[in-house]
Amino acid sequence: MAVRERIRVGGRSARIQTAVHEAVKRLATENNRDELTVPQIAAEAGVTPSTIYRRWGDLSALLADVAVERLRPIADPEDTGAVASDLRLFIEQFMEEMSSPVGRALMRDVFSSEEAYPCQCAGFTREHLTTIVSRARARDEAAFDIDQVLDHVVAPIIYHILYGDRELTLDYCHALLDRVQSRPTAAAPPAPAGPAAAQRAPREKAGRGSVRAPRVVPPKTRVGRKSANSKSPGRR
Amino acid sequence: MAVRERIRVGGRSARIQTAVHEAVKRLATENNRDELTVPQIAAEAGVTPSTIYRRWGDLSALLADVAVERLRPIADPEDTGAVASDLRLFIEQFMEEMSSPVGRALMRDVFSSEEAYPCQCAGFTREHLTTIVSRARARDEAAFDIDQVLDHVVAPIIYHILYGDRELTLDYCHALLDRVQSRPTAAAPPAPAGPAAAQRAPREKAGRGSVRAPRVVPPKTRVGRKSANSKSPGRR
DNA sequence: GGCCTTAACGCAAATAATTTGCTTTAAGGT
DNA sequence: ACCTTAAAGCAAATTATTTGCGTTAAGGCC
Numbered sequence A, B: 001m002a003v004r005e006r007i008r009v010g011g012r013s014a015r016i017q018t019a020v021h022e023a024v025k026r027l028a029t030e031n032n033r034d035e036l037t038v039p040q041i042a043a044e045a046g047v048t049p050s051t052i053y054r055r056w057g058d059l060s061a062l063l064a065d066v067a068v069e070r071l072r073p074i075a076d077p078e079d080t081g082a083v084a085s086d087l088r089l090f091i092e093q094f095m096e097e098m099s100s101p102v103g104r105a106l107m108r109d110v111f112s113s114e115e116a117y118p119c120q121c122a123g124f125t126r127e128h129l130t131t132i133v134s135r136a137r138a139r140d141e142a143a144f145d146i147d148q149v150l151d152h153v154v155a156p157i158i159y160h161i162l163y164g165d166r167e168l169t170l171d172y173c174h175a176l177l178d179r180v181q182s183r184p185t186a187a188a189p190p191a192p193a194g195p196a197a198a199q200r201a202p203r204e205k206a207g208r209g210s211v212r213a214p215r216v217v218p219p220k221t222r223v224g225r226k227s228a229n230s231k232s233p234g235r236r
Numbered sequence C: 001g002g003c004c005t006t007a008a009c010g011c012a013a014a015t016a017a018t019t020t021g022c023t024t025t026a027a028g029g030t
Numbered sequence D: 001a002c003c004t005t006a007a008a009g010c011a012a013a014t015t016a017t018t019t020g021c022g023t024t025a026a027g028g029c030c
Helices: A011-030 A038-045 A049-056 A059-071 A083-098 A101-112 A117-138 A146-163 A170-181 B011-030 B038-045 B049-056 B059-071 B083-099 B101-112 B117-138 B146-163 B170-181
Strands: none
Touching: A011 A038, A011 A049, A011 A059, A038 A049, A038 A059, A049 A059, A059 A101, A059 A117, A083 A101, A083 A117, A083 A146, A083 A170, A101 A117, A101 A146, A101 B101, A117 A146, A117 B146, A146 A170, A146 B117, A146 B146, B011 B038, B011 B049, B011 B059, B038 B049, B038 B059, B049 B059, B059 B101, B059 B117, B083 B101, B083 B117, B083 B146, B083 B170, B101 B117, B101 B146, B117 B146, B146 B170
16 A cells, blocks of 8 residues: 655645634533534634535544544643552543543544544553552552552443443542552453553653644545445545 | 424325435445435435435434434343453443444544433443343342543443543553542442433343334424524425 | 424535546656 | 655535434324
8 A cells, every 4th residue: 555645734724724623612611512514614714614624524533633623631640649649639630521521522533433532542551550659660659550540430430421320429539449449469460452452651751731842634535425325436 | 482283293204214224324434424415325225315305304214313323222232141251341332333333433423413312322332231130139249330431431431432532442441440449439439410320220131132112203393494594484 | 283493404616635547857767 | 945745725516414304103092
């Protein structure tokens, strides 16, 4: 398969991506999410709708792209001086953020796209936990098993947020944590290799609100109408 | 608020719903899911597209409605003679079904709609577990804590399927089960009341493939275009 | 069983979203 | 500074979605 020609990530492409993402955020705040449309977002961003369709493909992919950026961490978990309180504070904040209306909407956006965004977001959570473990080791403290915390603290929290079958409380989160901490790595289930299994080194602490170099989404390469009965085959 | 006039659930309405659901299933099998359109489904079902828009609202709601019906259990979990093996078999089948491409697609459909479908689906799982517990009690066996199984077996399984961050194995599921069963109801976290907290009695065993009376979706009552700048307010 | 009310559906037209061909702008390499 | 070409803009075409109104038939009542 031919390698794609080089993607342009500077200048106008970056500015347009920022403008479109900001437009999505503003419009999502002001309107019912289900009523967002691409022409509306394009008008708010000051671009042509076809720019959005060519770059992202459809509304769902755009919302997912924005959601992943919003879920991407911009700072390490707070350092409270001890691993237990670091983890506790992280989980408390995680639950509160994910169970908020904005958090729920972002998760739905992430799951609704065909892209591998959920896997990427799982990596964010694992990354935070890795940071807390590394910090504990730097202090010569006993750490915790990241897979245990993901399976028995993070997963139940996410499950109940997504299914909406019960309201979450801090007591509930604390009890999940206590349960994991009362039996550290013993009887850990086998965790077969997966895309996110390799743990990444924690990134340098960036501080809240720091600006990152924009990741520019390459344009969709799918040709023609989505339906198989498309009238005109694409040019590329 | 005025009570809605009575909904017609018989004859043509029921036939149209069945036809549309079957059309969705056939087209989803034959085509890329992301390429499904309402006009296409309408043609396959032999109805007018506006029928679908009026009844379901949009494609997303239709796919979710179909997904919930496909996820709705039509039979009790198999009876293997002992609670431990009942639960084990149930979890094995649950993981295999949910992690299949069809299972993943159905879950994404369920989460993508504004309706409270996820909560309903959570109820299905809880219902199965309740059946297994009731069966155990009928045999004078020690049962298990349903909340524990949901939090520490079902939730991790669903988490990894949704996030796609690792592949699931039967060993992994068995280990999750072993972990719960090695500490039955001790230290259960507080489970605050929620919509699905009240446990429903298990339904009479229906046998595989039994036919249920159709649930007919009432038409959408939302008026006008989704966008706030709709030109013509609806009649009803 | 016939009649009546009216919910749901079909049809067609209008509106809006999405796609596509072509031109213009400007990113980035030399 | 120049050149190649990716990305964006523009406008037209196509398709999806919405809406007004007429038709069909569900279901309650007598």
